[in-house]
Amino acid sequence: MNAYDNALRQLEKAAKLINLDKDVLTRLSSPEKVVMASLPIRMDDGSLQVFQAYRVQYNSARGPYKGGIRFHPQVDLDEVKALAFWMAIKSAVVGIPMGGGKGGVIVDPKSLSEAELEKLSRAWVRAFREVIGPAKDIPAPDVYTTPQIMAWMADEFSKLEGKPSLGVVTGKPLEYGGSLGRGSATAMGGFYVLNQAVEKLGLKINKLKVAIQGFGNAGSIMAQLMHDAGYKVVALADSRAIIYNDKGLDIDKVIAHKEATKSLAGFKGVEEITKEKLFELEVDVLVPAALENQITKENAKDINAKFVVELANGPTTPEADEIMYKNKVIVIPDVLANAGGVTVSYFEWLQNISNNYWTEEEVDKELKERMIPSFEAIWQMAEEKETDLRTASFMVALDRIAQASKVRG
16 A cells, blocks of 8 residues: 555545646645655764665645654655655644655664664755755654654754754754643644544543554553543553553553553553454544554454544555445544644744744643644534545645645746
């Protein structure tokens, strides 16, 4: 399953429903720029390794390119193009004046020492210096990239520019231009829109069971938020184990176990289940918070949840979308559900370029004021056009991109 093919199919489906201008559709059917580089790194043992790196700048109709950089052994160009396209949609969905971009390096960062990781991070900036910058393209963390990596990148860019340029990347540590609330933003945004959807259907939070696939930053924070709000989290998955207890999991204890052992495996008082069983569970909310293409035409029919909340990027294929829509599963799509991350990244950028920093309460207030109206506009579009929330999200975003393209000429 090619993520970029999936993205283009999503584009075409929504474009037809709003009669998108053909010129805008043509522009959005390919990225504005694709930059590739080979990064030679001297390893700790003295050997030289070369890592393939990418930056895709998809669309800038609404403002500078914005999007993360992932360090992952399975990165490929089609994946990066898809993610860059989704970032353009995501920025438009939540109404921030930015476009879409994405970067990647083919590497297993877990196999690198800290010194090697720093060399790789700085090499990425040197390779892409000409195409990034606070007014051009603002990268951020993604899979297996961290605030520390962003700090190295901002420092390297600032050295090359000969002046502080903290706004070149977001997701930095608080000590070096980061924003309060950034670490929890992706989960918090998803939490806000899920609560709105639950309210729309007149459901009671304390009656709802939840399964979460992925227990990294977004998944673990979402689990904590939902647990604290009264949802019953019954299943959690990381790359090594999937744990289940129908009576509910003590999230504080699970997080402590994960921090101590680096895995969910071995947590006491649970049943360890398969990925297939995870997606078949009788739960109300399923949260894919891992990688792409997790829900497919093969397993979509088995999903019993009322809601699927996509904290991951691209976890559902187009065929799976159609199956779940027919089965009345409400999919809150990635371009809305995880847009809290890019929204607070935008806030961080604003704080950097103005040198005026916000309190966590101010960040959270502004995030909520972006996410809830965005959800309401998409829910209304879905009802009017009798379509799913993903298609409605694309329709709202494409209309905004088209308007920006038109006024720019």
